[in-house]
Amino acid sequence: MKHSGSVMDNGLCMPAKVQEDHLGTIRDVFAGESPETIPHRLISLLEVFDRFKIDIAVTGDSGAGKSSLINAILGLKPDDKGAAQTGAIETTKQATMYQQSNLPHIRLWDLPGMGTPSFASKSYVKMMNFDLYDMFMVVISERVRENNMLLVDEIDKRKKPFYFIRTKIDNDVKSQRRKSKFSETQALEQMRQDCEKYLKEKKLDPHIFLVSTHDTHNYEFQKFISTFKDEVFKIRAEEFSGFLDKMLHGGWLKARYATQHVQQTEKLETEDITKLQNMYKSTGFGAAKVSAVLEALSHFQLDVAVLGETGSGVSTLVNALVGLENEESSGAGASISNPALSPVYPDVRFWDISGIEAVMDYSVFEMKQAMKCYDFYIIIVSDWEKVRHVKLAKEVEKLRKHYLLVQTKVDSCLQTQGDLCCEETEILDGLRAQFTQELQREKLSEQQMFLINSQDRSAFDFVSLESALSSDLNTIRTSAFAYYIARTVKENL
Ligand SMILES: Nc1nc2c(ncn2[C@@H]2O[C@H](COP(=O)(O)OP(=O)(O)OP(=O)(O)O)[C@@H](O)[C@H]2O)c(=O)[nH]1
Ligand SMILES: [Mg+2]
Structure with a gap:
């Protein structure tokens, strides 16, 4: 299989988000389109598919x-x-x-x-x-x-x-x-x-x-579940393209039957069906194109960077997210050139980018180049004084991408502060308040900070971090894919 990937200026290499073999059809399909119109069109199509x-x-x-x-x-x-x-x-x-x-x-x-x-x-x-x-x-x-x-x-x-x-x-x-x-x-x-x-x-x-x-x-119950989860996207994609084929190209009787079936079984709302019909009328976006898009999407890898300073717990967090114990991963763990994968987040690559201070201090330009390659960022706050996380968050916002801020090792933080004074909840609330103030001061967008201990997934905010990730990644996948396809088409013009 041919690999294409982007080599960044600082020597990092990221394998292609879609293998070359799976890009052929989509390139042909979009050959006549201007790359600027692609993202918007793809996003609205995929939003409809998401409801199917x-x-x-x-x-x-x-x-x-x-x-x-x-x-x-x-x-x-x-x-x-x-x-x-x-x-x-x-x-x-x-x-x-x-x-x-x-x-x-x-x-x-x-x-x-x-x-x-x-x-x-x-x-x-x-x-x-x-x-x-x-x-x-x-x-x-x-x-x-x-x-x-x-x-x-x-x-x-x-x-x-x-x-x-x-x-x-x-x-x-x-x-x-x-x-x-x-x-x-x-x-x-x-x-x-x-x-x-x-x-x-x-x-x-x-x-x-x-x-x-x-x-x-x-x-074989577990095998059954994992096969089903792996295949369900493809089965939905085939049904969806099959429906479009009948509705848009099948002659009026077939079209009417297919549309009624989808409406009556509430597979889609009437307004979504109208949207698909209009899209076809104005842009010729029919079953074959949709099928090529969904095929490429099913091979699309979403890249999540976990960023932090050396020793801030980047690897421990990556392992916790993909469900590995630290010892299990020793020797073969994720790194800046080797992503971690997890069946919980299919088609997501978690990149372990620790030592971010070196990248940042080396050259802001190179950091920007490196940062561009990812779709989503988890930024670890290791030291409030150093404000590196703020700089990183600003860079991500400039790229118009999304991030989550995480403070790790909250257990040790509680231990040190607990000796001095108060209740656990007071300390946690204090950290959150400090964080909100900092975001406001730095004019960053308002958001939650996740306080976690990566070694204990049941403690503090770990569960809410996981559920925020699951819900965010789906939406992020759609827009990351749409812009990726637009870039791919542009490169080929
Ligand atoms: N030992 C064992 N018993 C099972 C298993 N699956 C179902 N049963 C039992 O088989 C009986 C029937 O199970 P149901 O799930 O109600 O079967 P069903 O096919 O839905 O039945 P109907 O709806 O009446 O057609 C129940 O007493 C279950 O407890 C299994 O994997 N192992
Ligand atoms: Mg039954």
């Missing part, structure tokens, strides 16, 4: 464990508030929708089970209206049955993606353990082959997961 929802049906035989699977995905126990009802008798009587707050684009539908007197196999698909869904999770237990393959046929007819999920693996393993020559690996492999056999007969090759919703840390 997909519907996933969890289907299968009665009692197979569909509702339990939904609860496990949502991280809920059967008795928790908002959990799907589960039980030993026919439990789910109508399709019910569930959503998780950190996956707002995904609507999971718990369908009644197939093959009971109320939902006979023959009429099940018609009653459940499979045309409403964009993806399916076919849940089976104990063995593959005829009904399961009927469902697969119906899904395949509609050319929709699906996962084949065998649940209650804990029960299977427990009962097979009684055999004299038992091997868990072999037993699991046999169960997988049993599923594969029937799917291969139909020339289908979906993901197969062997899970237990009663024991989500064992078997």
Whole structure:
């Protein structure tokens, strides 16, 4: 794979934010456009895409464990508030929708089970209206049955993606353990082959997961979740481009049907649909272009710089953010030329830029060059007297980029000050007040300061720092991507 990257004047090298291989189509698509108009157009398109929802049906035989699977995905126990009802008798009587707050684009539908007197196999698909869904999770237990393959046929007819999920693996393993020559690996492999056999007969090759919703840390539940999280963007992108293709290029009947479907299922608001139609009319921004944009976006790496002076705790904070203990990373940790990655923040690269005093004192120009390369900044306040964090924050504001200010090692700060005087909350409030005053004095934009101890993620403001990051990074990704594409197109003119 060809790498392109920008080498900065101070010798830092940042790998390309999108690999060269994935830029070809988008360059062609934007070839005739003036780079100045690109960011605005891309941002408004991506804002609409961000609101686009997909519907996933969890289907299968009665009692197979569909509702339990939904609860496990949502991280809920059967008795928790908002959990799907589960039980030993026919439990789910109508399709019910569930959503998780950190996956707002995904609507999971718990369908009644197939093959009971109320939902006979023959009429099940018609009653459940499979045309409403964009993806399916076919849940089976104990063995593959005829009904399961009927469902697969119906899904395949509609050319929709699906996962084949065998649940209650804990029960299977427990009962097979009684055999004299038992091997868990072999037993699991046999169960997988049993599923594969029937799917291969139909020339289908979906993901197969062997899970237990009663024991989500064992078997393949975690693999199922991470695959789903990795793939969901692509599935949404395909649905969205497919919808645009029908609405904009499909002839009036197809267009009307597609638009009505999206409106009625509330995948998009009417005004968003109108926006897409107008965008196409005025700029020819149709399905092929949108598809190229979303493809490039799915490969886009967002660069977050964690900046601080030597010894201010930059590496410890980077490790805490990506979920590594300090010892785990020794030798292979993040650095100025090697980013840290985390499944919690997909496609985000955290750069460890400690020793910022050297960069700053060396030459402001070079610091500016170095700073430009990142999309978002976490600035560590190590010493209030030195005000380096203020200079950094000003530089970031000049670049019109966003940052968070963090004071690390708050535990030791409390220890020293605690010997002198007062309560913990008073000291923390004092730090916050000092910070607000400083921002005002320096005419920096108003914002929260996060007081943390990177070695204890449950203490002080660490959790709020993580949630601020998650919510900010999504918006920042959109605009960083839009400007990056505009720059790429400009370079090629
Ligand atoms: N041991 C074990 N039991 C499970 C598992 N998943 C579900 N069960 C049990 O199987 C029974 C049926 O589970 P549900 O989740 O209600 O099944 P369902 O497919 O939603 O059932 P209907 O809605 O009635 O079609 C319940 O008693 C669950 O506790 C599992 O992974 N392991
Ligand atoms: Mg159910």
